[in-house]
Amino acid sequence: MWQDELATWASASRSTRDLLGMLHNVDAVHGTYYLLIHEWIRVFGDSLTSMRMPGVLAVTGAAVCVALTGQRLFGPRSGLTAGLLFAVVPAVSRYAQEVRSYALVAGAVAAATLFLFRSLERPTWPRWLGYACCLTAAGAFHLASLTFLSGHAAVVLLRWRDGRDGRLPLRWLVSVTASAASLLPLVLIGQRQLHRQLGWIERPTFAKTWRMWPELFYSAPVSLVLLVLALLPLLQRRRRPAVEAALLTVLPLVVLWVVSHGEISYWLNRYLFFTVPAWAVLAGAGAAALRPRLLTVGALVLVTALGVPDQRFVRQADSHSWYSYPMAVPYGGSPSTPDFMGAGDVIAQGQRPGDGIVYSRGPWFDHYLDAGVRYALPRSLDMRDVFLAESAAHRRDLWTLECSNSAECLGDEPRLWVVTLGSVPERTDRRLDGPDIKLIKPEIDALNQAYEVERIVQLRDVTVTLMVRR
Structure with missing residues (x-):
């Protein structure tokens, strides 16, 4: 979807x-x-x-x-x-x-x-x-x-x-x-x-x-x-x-x-x-x-x-995002769909009890990355959405409300699955950083202060990063 x-x-x-x-x-x-x-x-x-x-x-x-x-x-x-x-x-x-x-x-x-x-x-x-x-x-x-x-x-x-x-x-x-x-x-x-x-x-x-x-x-x-x-x-x-x-x-x-x-x-x-x-x-x-x-x-x-x-x-998996086909996608949009199902499979196979999850939202909320991955995950899998302040259903809206203070929203989860649009580069210092990471800076800073990168999985237009407690 x-x-x-x-x-x-x-x-x-x-x-x-x-x-x-x-x-x-x-x-x-x-x-x-x-x-x-x-x-x-x-x-x-x-x-x-x-x-x-x-x-x-x-x-x-x-x-x-x-x-x-x-x-x-x-x-x-x-x-x-x-x-x-x-x-x-x-x-x-x-x-x-x-x-x-x-x-x-x-x-x-x-x-x-x-x-x-x-x-x-x-x-x-x-x-x-x-x-x-x-x-x-x-x-x-x-x-x-x-x-x-x-x-x-x-x-x-x-x-x-x-x-x-x-x-x-x-x-x-x-x-x-x-x-x-x-x-x-x-x-x-x-x-x-x-x-x-x-x-x-x-x-x-x-x-x-x-x-x-x-x-x-x-x-x-x-x-x-x-x-x-x-x-x-x-x-x-x-x-x-x-x-x-x-x-x-x-x-x-x-x-x-x-x-x-x-x-x-x-x-x-x-x-x-x-x-x-x-x-x-x-x-x-x-x-x-x-x-x-x-x-x-x-x-x-x-x-x-x-x-x-x-x-x-x-009939291709990512064709629907190219809604203006065969002409170019207007307004600077992307003609491909992030691999939500692949991201969900990576998390479902590697998750452990007590894990939390982080989604790209911020200015990129209209990509529905959180909904796409939630749909791909087993319904029985319950992970805390770390930076979620108020759900879309509770707000009676299409969009969620993010935490105003990212550091205070971090809990005691030993591991976090960070799902972002675009690519995440490998770094020797095991920090989450790079010009293409679709997270707002306060969230990146809060994550890097408490966690370090253990694993990065690059998929089509989406990246799954596993971070563990420092």
């Missing part, structure tokens, strides 16, 4: 009371997903396979909705092709195997789009109720996804212009209003937390706008082929379904781009992933329209083959 997944695990593993208390202060927009995973863990456990299964099920459902939407707009052949194209997009694999809400958001949006076209075909209230439920689910999992309503509104207006049935926009507005009313408390709480959560995202410049396209699909060649296929239906005589599908793909991106030039930016590929199902519908129609029909199969094979290197990448 990378740091965002560790945030999910650390939050969802709390008691319901502690989790709700945290959501009142931070991360309310992910609260529905945290509560879902909280209950999921209670029933199915917190193994990686278990926690990632909701995302797998969500994109499976999204593929079904993509196929059925494509069938309604363009016919069975196009629907099948769209579903298959969606399934082989590398970004779909990436978000399916992540303990975050983005796969569920895409599934809810894809289901809402299917319910919209079902309701437009036969506008019964049960169908509009299903549509409203999908809207609520999408917003509850991530409020930014509700920008897809811009495309839905355009489709409803086009259909109303054809039939002039005033009940059509009225029923759509009733469904949207009911969904918005149910989400209002989440909107109000999330509004208070916006700057803390999203203040780090920069506004989309010209360069950031265009680099989003390969990031959206997690593959430069796949994104280009899908773009070409998506343009083909717009060149055909029967353009109306293609125009509706194009509105579903383009308008949410435009709205988010415009909004991102305001006070808060939302221009991140994971926030835009919910548009990929609509792109698959349009590209599926383009591939199915190729003649002779063997070219449709060729298009599927081409997209699959071009995505193989990217599919292999997203």
